[in-house]
Amino acid sequence: MSAADPVRRGRPGYDRRGLLDAAVAVFNESGYDGTSVAALAARLGLSKAALYHHFSSKEEILETALDEALDGLEGVLAATDAVRPGDRLAAVLEGAVGVLVAHLPSVTLLLRVRGNSEVERRALERRRAFDQAVTAIVRAAQEEGAVRADVDASVATRLLFGMVNSLVEWYRPSGPEGAEALARDVLAVALDGLRTR
Template sequence: MSGPTPTRQRRRGHDPESVLSIAVGVFNERGYDGTSMEDLARALGVTKSAIYYHVPGKEQLLARALDRALDGLFAMVADERAASGAAIERLEWVVRQSVRMLVERLPYVTLLLRVRGNSRTEQAALERRREFDRFISHLVKEAAAEGGIRADVEPLLVTRLLFGAVNSITEWYQPARGDSADDLADALLKMTFDGLRSDAA
């Protein structure tokens, strides 16, 4: 008797993955705080009571969405290529991977970057984000100590400005325009590691 339901749900695209993806789109458009369960039900094309079949609540969706972004960052941190070799090369690899991850998981990272700590879920996400920032900051300091990057810039400012450029991608990137993640990463790395001046190249 319960046979047809999963099929219909799949056909209408209501597996957990698409529920999450649609919800994140609504959060980014209306703001998380401005989104009601009714808004989510409308976006999914289900009744308000049916939405509870798919998800117990808004905050659980938020937690899953933020994990999607954060797990990507921490997979990088745990990777062998972030752990051995010259620090400047590891930094370069991490920046490239960050751009790739951001493009692959664009709506999830966009949501993460807007989190301000308004709930325990948001605070936990901010704490993980700060942990990632400390990892980057440490890598920049190592690269400076090894003499790989110039000594006349403050590592903390470099970290902020470098990831300011990376994170800005969520503000202006249009996948349809045709630039791939690697195009973005190439431009960013050439600009920040080698410099824009033609005589610096």
Template sequence: MPTIASKPSGAKRGRPGHDQDSVLSIAVQVFNKHGYDATSMGTLADNLGISKSAIYHHVPSKGDLLDKALDEALIPLEALGEDPRATMGTAAERLEFVLRSTIRVLVERQPYVTLLLRLRGNTEIERRALERRRAVDRRLADLVVGAQQEGSLRADIDPRTTTRLMFGTINSLVEWYRPDGPSTPQQVEDNAIAMMLDGLRA
């Protein structure tokens, strides 16, 4: 898991009670609650229980926190494209693998993906992250087209519409899925795949 700064083996940088991972986790919660733009370093310090000046012992800037938080969502999503299961087999098999894996990333890293989905593109960091997200989206769109061309998915439905509906279904999980809710991650994954693919199979 990416950390805010490299640390010597056996050592932790920062004030007692917090390490880089805990600072990042709390920061993401605050960003999601108040919005990145509306969150000041003072607000972050209050939520961490430290002084505003002390927060700089943990992180050089608010932007650095945002960059690291977005990596927590984007790096595993980007890695899916390098997995052999995303590059071998039929387009339909690859599509199902990517859809299932994307759902798993969202469930496992829900706060970080939530932050990614709420970006407005107001800063260079946000714009870079949005471009990386669009690249991930394009790979999924290409798989939908490939599955239609090979005859695995219905060809009478516009692939752009299909892709947008898939994204909408998966991304909606950040608004309603709760780890302590009645559905297990596997049930959510299976139900979403059944809903998205069964009606599209040729």
């Protein structure tokens, strides 16, 4: 499925979920700021009234999508709360890959947010808190002796999520590699490195 498919499929008769998916595809293609409600409705083949039947504003669509991405990522932290730091880091990376693959359009939108509104600033704040929580896990894993201590924990976290977040640029659900294989590859490179021993 290409990112444009939900749009081309666009016809009156969306439910809230379908409208959300189609709108996020348009935002990712044309930019959130650059897409007016009128243009969005036109692209989806809807009247503005039909659109407002499901969402009170363009911003509510954005907020719903960003919440979905952030709830997923924060859920990974909550689900691994009791795991020891070294193993938890692996579980968080694996979980984050799963969230990206399951919610690729929402996470793509999240990664492009620049803080141009209150909704965007709240999302950036939650993203920052997530990064800080992962940095704390890396640091704890270093103290535990499970992770090398010669790379700064915050640099390591940025490099790890640089790798994970790049999925939004190149991963396609229809491609040859499924989510599990992808998570395994990310863990292999991140934790054990590419070099043979």
